[in-house]
Amino acid sequence: MIVIVDYGSGNISAIGQILNRLGVSWVASKNLSDIDAADRYILPGVGHYKKTVDTLQNSGIKDALTRNILEDGKYLLGICVGMQILSFSSEEGDGVGLGLVNGSVRKINKNPMAQNLLCPHMGWNSLSIDDINRDLASGLLDGVDLKKGFYFLHSYYFDAPAENVIARTTYGFNMPCIVTNQKNIFGVQFHPEKSHLNGVRVIENFTKLK
Amino acid sequence: MSMLRSRIIPILLMSNGGLIKTTKFGEPKYVGDPINIVKIYNEKEVDELVIYDIHASRNGFVNLGLLERIAKEARMPMMYGGGVSDDVLAEQIISLGIEKISVSNAYITNPNFIKRLSQRIGTQSTVVTLDVRWEGDKYSIYKDNGTVRSNLDFVASCKDIQENGAGELVINLIDREGSLCGFDTEIIAKVKDFLTIPLTISGGCGSDSHIDSLIKEFSPIGVGVGTFFIFKGKHKAVLVSYYKHGFL
Numbered sequence: 395m396i397v398i399v400d401y402g403s404g405n406i407s408a409i410g411q412i413l414n415r416l417g418v419s420w421v422a423s424k425n426l427s428d429i430d431a432a433d434r435y436i437l438p439g440v441g442h443y444k445k446t447v448d449t450l451q452n453s454g455i456k457d458a459l460t461r462n463i464l465e466d467g468k469y470l471l472g473i474c475v476g477m478q479i480l481s482f483s484s485e486e487g488d489g490v491g492l493g494l495v496n497g498s499v500r501k502i503n504k505n506p507m508a509q510n511l512l513c514p515h516m517g518w519n520s521l522s523i524d525d526i527n528r529d530l531a532s533g534l535l536d537g538v539d540l541k542k543g544f545y546f547l548h549s550y551y552f553d554a555p556a557e558n559v560i561a562r563t564t565y566g567f568n569m570p571c572i573v574t575n576q577k578n579i580f581g582v583q584f585h586p587e588k589s590h591l592n593g594v595r596v597i598e599n600f601t602k603l604k
Numbered sequence: 605m606s607m608l609r610s611r612i613i614p615i616l617l618m619s620n621g622g623l624i625k626t627t628k629f630g631e632p633k634y635v636g637d638p639i640n641i642v643k644i645y646n647e648k649e650v651d652e653l654v655i656y657d658i659h660a661s662r663n664g665f666v667n668l669g670l671l672e673r674i675a676k677e678a679r680m681p682m683m684y685g686g687g688v689s690d691d692v693l694a695e696q697i698i699s700l701g702i703e704k705i706s707v708s709n710a711y712i713t714n715p716n717f718i719k720r721l722s723q724r725i726g727t728q729s730t731v732v733t734l735d736v737r738w739e740g741d742k743y744s745i746y747k748d749n750g751t752v753r754s755n756l757d758f759v760a761s762c763k764d765i766q767e768n769g770a771g772e773l774v775i776n777l778i779d780r781e782g783s784l785c786g787f788d789t790e791i792i793a794k795v796k797d798f799l800t801i802p803l804t805i806s807g808g809c810g811s812d813s814h815i816d817s818l819i820k821e822f823s824p825i826g827v828g829v830g831t832f833f834i835f836k837g838k839h840k841a842v843l844v845s846y847y848k849h850g851f852l
Contacts, residue, residue: 407676408701440698441726503800514728514771516802517824518651520607543607545651545681547703547728549771564607588681588703590649 396420396601397432399459401449405438405473408587412594418601429458434468434601438587439475443499443550444489447479456492463494469578470494471600477573477581478552486550495573495581497554505551508566514549518542519563519584521571527560530574533603534560537595544584544592546571552583578603610819611651611826612847614833615806616641618657618686621670625834626658627782629735629750635834635842638670639677646679648846653682654706654774654828656733658749660687661709668696675701685733689717691724698725706731706774712747712754715764722769727801732765733774734758736791743791750778762795770801774828777807782831784810787818796822804828815847 396413398406400422413420420436421428429435437459439446450456462468472480481491484499491499503513520543523531543563551569560572560580571583580600586593616623616638623635635641638655645653655674660666666687675682678701685706688694694705705725710717711732722730735746736758743758765773773795777788787808795803806828809815815827829847836843 402699405701407672408678411676412679440703440729512800512802512824514802515608516728516772517611517826518609546608547681549726549728585681585703588679590646590679593679 395432396434396436397428398422398436398438399429399455399476400424401446401453401455405440405585405587409436409438409473409597412587412597413601415594416598416601424453424455426454426458429455429462432462432468435459435463435470436600437470437472437476437479439473439477439479441475442487443475443478443484443491444487446475447489447491450479450492460492460494463579467578469600469603470580471597472579472581473587474548474583474585477583478550480573480579480581481552481554484550494579495554495575496558497552497570497573499550500553502549502551502565502569505567511566515546515551515565517546518544519546519565521561521563522568523561524556524559526556527574527576530576531560531572534572534580534596534599536599538592542592544582544586544589546584548583552581608824609651609849610823611804612815612849613652613654613804613826613828614645614650614846615654615656615828615830617830618655619659621667625782625831627831629778629781631782633840638674641844642674642677644844645846646677648844650680650846652826653678653680655682655684656706657684657686661748663687666693666697668700671697671702672700683731685731689713691717691721694721694725698729704729704731704772706733708733708735709747711765712745712756715761715768718765718768718770722771727769727771730770731772731774732770733776734761735776735778737778738788738791743794746778759794763798766799766801772802772804772826773799774804774806774826776828777805780808783808784832786810786814789818789821792822792825802826806830812847
């Protein structure tokens with residue numbers, strides 16, 4: 395069973411609707427017993443980095459998730475802010491993250507290559523896969539039309555070392571948009587639950603990772 | 605370099621739980637049930653979808669139950685506008701799974717509201733829609749569905765909206781709505797140079813070539829389309845359609 399971590403953020407119903415269509419059992423929950431019982435997690439996210447991390451920390455969800463993911467090797471998919479908080483830190487509100495994937499979160503238009511581009515990065519953008527993690531990419535992106543890409547809506551991005559990047563999108567620079575710990579933790583900057591068939595495929599692929 | 609594509613956005617108008625389509629903000633015509641139309645647009649894989657409840661402000665009522673059902677059905681990003689003058693209500697709508705909230709009247713009556721709204725729901729979710737008329741010598745901003753002219757200066761307002769934390773500006777040309785006569789590119793030129801947030805323009809789309817030429821000149825830009833995606837033929841029969849991106 396998948397737990398969609400419910401800490402008051404949006405898009406749970408859209409993700410749940412896709413899981414229903416795929417015939418995957420899921421529950422939206424913040425109960426620690428549900429988290430312990432689950433075999434994988436989706437961490438959605440709309441909103442503020444620091445606020446999100448604080449909520450997870452104060453509710454005990456952070457410890458429960460970390461234990462299940464790091465000790466038991468359960469799979470995690472973070473979406474948008476749910477991906478960003480996997481990092482160690484962020485420029486957004488000087489937040490300290492979950493520290494599950496190397497890297498830190500930065501403002502898009504502070505990158506010199508993107509300073510003349512519109513911010514937020516809003517709309518559909520293509521993906522390219524990094525060679526270094528092509529095997530991991532083939533699991534998560536199987537059947538995905540990379541050129542069509544996904545829907546993005548964000549002002550900050552996950553600045554990760556090359557070994558933690560599965561795919562990038564081009565917005566002035568080659569911005570990481572899928573990150574990983576190279577094992578069981580994945581984060582996507584885009585919104586798969588709002589990216590039509592490509593998004594459905596990513597969620598379906600995630601439910602089958604092993 | 606950017607591979608980001610322009611967003612082609614069907615704009616739906618809601619009134620009392622049904623969808624309607626107006627021309628120059630008048631002559632309402634019933635279009636259909638919102639959930640059905642969202643399902644059709646899922647199949648067509650539209651870039652984004654916008655819903656304005658055009659009587660929510662007047663009625664003082666936002667139909668959260670319907671928005672929840674729409675959000676659950678939608679597999680594309682959604683923006684909602686209508687009757688939102690309270691940042692807590694906006695946050696509630698976001699939590700239903702709507703990505704962006706647009707305000708119009710609330711901005712015109714209290715320009716400072718944008719700052720509070722963006723602090724609560726984030727810049728990326730905060731949108732201001734300006735209903736605008738060209739009046740021979742200048743653009744004027746209207747409120748209450750195009751019936752009351754505000755005394756706000758158009759260009760100064762656009763700058764103000766951006767500085768106060770909005771993440772997108774939508775400019776809607778009242779007198780082009782439903783006219784199929786093409787977009788107003790002059791108004792884009794007036795704001796394009798200083799805007800650092802995404803811009804969406806609506807009002808007047810009547811053909812794919814109107815969209816193509818807008819993208820060619822201004823990409824990346826949001827292109828709002830109403831009548832052209834909803835009606836076909838001179839009798840205005842309802843036939844929902846969409847645009848085909850060149851890359852596909």
